[in-house]
Amino acid sequence: MLTTNxxxxxFDTILSSPGMNDAVRIDLRISRKNVLLLTHVLEQGLNEKQESKIGLFASASADAKQELKxxxxxxxxxxxxxxxSExxxxxATSK
Incomplete structure (x- = not known):
């Protein structure tokens, strides 16, 4: 197993490899239900405390996180x- 470091x-090496900043076009058709779920998953990942993050989210730059938002x-x-959604x-926050 790999250590956290x-x-x-x-992950940092993968994210900085050539071509990773190139824009791609994705034609995607998904249900509204899945749009809500996908945006919720993104927000949960972006809102996690830094100490508990592992993997790609932990290695992502502030600019990449803002772009995901x-x-x-x-x-x-x-x-x-x-x-x-709002x-x-x-x-969710009132309970």
């Missing part, structure tokens, strides 16, 4: 689910 070095918001906007977050 070794795993971080491997913007992508998540874009998914919600295109699916017409921004308001619903209301669901309010319900």
């Amino acid at each position: 070794e795993a971080a070095q491997v 913007e992508l998540s918001d874009d998914f919600l906007q295109k699916a017409g689910l921004m308001e619903l 209301k669901l977050k309010a319900i």
